Amino acid sequence: MSDRLSMRTPLGRAIGLGSAKEGVQHWWAQRLTAVALVPLLLWFVAALIAHLGADRATVLHWLGAPLPAIAMLLLLIAGLYHMALGIQAVIEDYIHTEWVKLAALVLDRFAAFALAIAGIFAVLRIALGG
Amino acid sequence: MTAQRPLSPHLSIYRPQLTSVLSITHRATGVVLSVGTVFLVWWLVAAASGERAFAVAQAFWASWPGLLLLFGWTFSLFFHLCNGIRHLVWDAGWGFELRQTYLSGWTVLGASGALTLVAWIAGIVAGAPR
Numbered sequence: 550m551s552d553r554l555s556m557r558t559p560l561g562r563a564i565g566l567g568s569a570k571e572g573v574q575h576w577w578a579q580r581l582t583a584v585a586l587v588p589l590l591l592w593f594v595a596a597l598i599a600h601l602g603a604d605r606a607t608v609l610h611w612l613g614a615p616l617p618a619i620a621m622l623l624l625l626i627a628g629l630y631h632m633a634l635g636i637q638a639v640i641e642d643y644i645h646t647e648w649v650k651l652a653a654l655v656l657d658r659f660a661a662f663a664l665a666i667a668g669i670f671a672v673l674r675i676a677l678g679g
Numbered sequence: 680m681t682a683q684r685p686l687s688p689h690l691s692i693y694r695p696q697l698t699s700v701l702s703i704t705h706r707a708t709g710v711v712l713s714v715g716t717v718f719l720v721w722w723l724v725a726a727a728s729g730e731r732a733f734a735v736a737q738a739f740w741a742s743w744p745g746l747l748l749l750f751g752w753t754f755s756l757f758f759h760l761c762n763g764i765r766h767l768v769w770d771a772g773w774g775f776e777l778r779q780t781y782l783s784g785w786t787v788l789g790a791s792g793a794l795t796l797v798a799w800i801a802g803i804v805a806g807a808p809r
Binding site: 570580583584586587588590598599601602605608610612621625628629632637639664667668669671673674675 | 710713727733756766767798799
């Protein structure tokens, strides 16, 4: 390495190359959303079964009520956050070409935000009327 | 990137075991569910948009490809949910003995299979065309 003759200290050269100190935050957010998703998903599956084959008026009536709308919003937020973190881990584990990895990570975040906004907007439009 | 040094044996050298198979299945079902989330948002946006868009979405879910996807997502959801709880238990520091890992692994498989069946039986009973 040409750094041999550099005036920089070993610490100065190492800083920024290792962990970005965000691992714990990622880990914790993944668990937090996981715990939140347990009851939300059980509600979601039961609610979907109860509304199988329902017409639009019935679905709008159901999602228009406060509690189902709130539960669906929570499910979207926790689920898409959980998804973004999980896909990020998959990308980081399997993609080793730097620019492809970066592009995939950006796409992961963009997709999560776009889906979240679209889903939240749809629920709010149904619940608040539009 | 081929390392110019001896490497320890990797995945391909091992006979598949319950532990490793469930581990990669957790990841695979997570990716499958991410795709499912896109369809959930599509369904919500369709419901918010109008009768035509909603009718297209409902017709898709009632078709064979739609039903097949729903079945795959039902199992993926219950597996990821059950195995996710197994992971949370590990995070709490419990269940690392080999015997316990296998026991929890088979329990997760059985529970996710049973929950998938229960959900579909309930769905068929509740969702029969009215």
